[in-house]
Amino acid sequence: MKAMLSSISTTNDETERLLGFSDAVFAIAMTFLALDLGAVPENLGQPGGPTTADFLHENIPDYAVYFGTFLLVGFLWWRHHLMFRYIKRSSGGILWTNTLMLALVAMLPYPASVVSEAPNSGLALLMLLVPLTAIGLLMWLQWEIAVRGHLVIPNLPKPYVSYVRAQVMASPIVLALASCAATYSWLNDSTLARRIAFGMWTLLIILPVVLRRIYPTPDHAYQVDVDQLSDKWQSLEDRQKEETTRIRGLLARLRNGSDTDRIKVLTDGVVAIAVTILALQLRPPPHNEPITDEAILDNLANVPAWTYFVTFVLITLFWRGHVRIFTYLRGADPVVLWLNLIFLMFISFLPIAAAINARDVAVPALSFYLLMMFLTGLAMAVLGQYGSRARNLTVELGTPTERLIATIRSATAVSAFLIALILVVAFDSPVLSNVIWVIFIVAGRLSAYLVKRDREARTPSAA
Numbered sequence: 001m002k003a004m005l006s007s008i009s010t011t012n013d014e015t016e017r018l019l020g021f022s023d024a025v026f027a028i029a030m031t032f033l034a035l036d037l038g039a040v041p042e043n044l045g046q047p048g049g050p051t052t053a054d055f056l057h058e059n060i061p062d063y064a065v066y067f068g069t070f071l072l073v074g075f076l077w078w079r080h081h082l083m084f085r086y087i088k089r090s091s092g093g094i095l096w097t098n099t100l101m102l103a104l105v106a107m108l109p110y111p112a113s114v115v116s117e118a119p120n121s122g123l124a125l126l127m128l129l130v131p132l133t134a135i136g137l138l139m140w141l142q143w144e145i146a147v148r149g150h151l152v153i154p155n156l157p158k159p160y161v162s163y164v165r166a167q168v169m170a171s172p173i174v175l176a177l178a179s180c181a182a183t184y185s186w187l188n189d190s191t192l193a194r195r196i197a198f199g200m201w202t203l204l205i206i207l208p209v210v211l212r213r214i215y216p217t218p219d220h221a222y223q224v225d226v227d228q229l230s231d232k233w234q235s236l237e238d239r240q241k242e243e244t245t246r247i248r249g250l251l252a253r254l255r256n257g258s259d260t261d262r263i264k265v266l267t268d269g270v271v272a273i274a275v276t277i278l279a280l281q282l283r284p285p286p287h288n289e290p291i292t293d294e295a296i297l298d299n300l301a302n303v304p305a306w307t308y309f310v311t312f313v314l315i316t317l318f319w320r321g322h323v324r325i326f327t328y329l330r331g332a333d334p335v336v337l338w339l340n341l342i343f344l345m346f347i348s349f350l351p352i353a354a355a356i357n358a359r360d361v362a363v364p365a366l367s368f369y370l371l372m373m374f375l376t377g378l379a380m381a382v383l384g385q386y387g388s389r390a391r392n393l394t395v396e397l398g399t400p401t402e403r404l405i406a407t408i409r410s411a412t413a414v415s416a417f418l419i420a421l422i423l424v425v426a427f428d429s430p431v432l433s434n435v436i437w438v439i440f441i442v443a444g445r446l447s448a449y450l451v452k453r454d455r456e457a458r459t460p461s462a463a
Contacts, residue, residue, distance in 0.1 A: 006222070011262070012088045015087065031269075074344070075204060087152055094151065097142045097145065107131065143168050153224060163212075174201070275312050281354065282308060304358030304359075314350075336383070345379075366433060374418050
């Protein structure tokens, strides 16, 4: 099989570590955005303490900032992903601009928390927009360095260069305009200017669409044979399986398609960090009090160990579902990227929902927890269903029984939490949430039975 330099591949020998580090920083920053979403009060839902409804209402601005910032950072990661499908070599300029960009990405939770604390402040908004603008500018600079330094795929046609440039430059332009509006709001105490600054973020969706009319998306992947290049270019990978050849052929004909390597790296990073953050709920006794045996036992009785383990298991189940989806989903298009970002957005939010549920045993807190689980499962199910129907992105999905099992798993991920939510709210009984495990066990046994029956049907009986 000929070795290829291709825009389908998202990793390369020379950029693999750079991209792995970049994806890790993006994943950590995106996940840490949820750390400061309002500390859950110790007396939540208890006499004298706030109700869950009051707490959630009070923190609506924080959650709005989180969701908006998460998607914005995810959008910037997407631009980074797009560039490095064509950038196949590194240099000092690429390394330094990428390092500066990641330094700004990593500190984004700080200005985001300031905006959460002061959502009506133009200065606070400016503190968030300035680093975001700088991140976009540094990405733009990276692309120009790569093109002028011949670090992209050799002989990359001009329309490809123009398309990527237009998509990358859209972000800093929009964010710079929003920064100007935020600056005016700060200096003149203008509510209208602040709202305009917030509203201009929607241009991040509109402007790339407009630019695609001027600089159209390439109709197919660009790739060259490594054997036809000078010795300084090395093979991206050494793949010899016929399946890989077939998938590459499908993706080469797909408009703006790529492989899923970086998506999986980002997802693994976000999920790993999310489940680790769960452990922050397990706090030791206060340092300002004597640490006696009684204090330790009291602490053990009050730490939300059950919520921690249950949530850890559920997030792990979501991750396993994601792994199953991407065993057959071998390609990515913009829809896959957006659906995956939405899935990760809810995954990152689950530790907050778990902390609320751990502090308040009342129905509203549990309902909110189940709602977040349902939305996470729904996002994963939609991703899986879209992937299974996007024939240009998938490999063979298996036998009819295997496809049925995949559908059962998707339905279970959604229905279990929805049914539990309805029962808990309708009967005002938290104990009914355990129906989740009943549904999971029944679905698991059904899947096992179908697998066994399918295996027996395909195995010739003994003579």
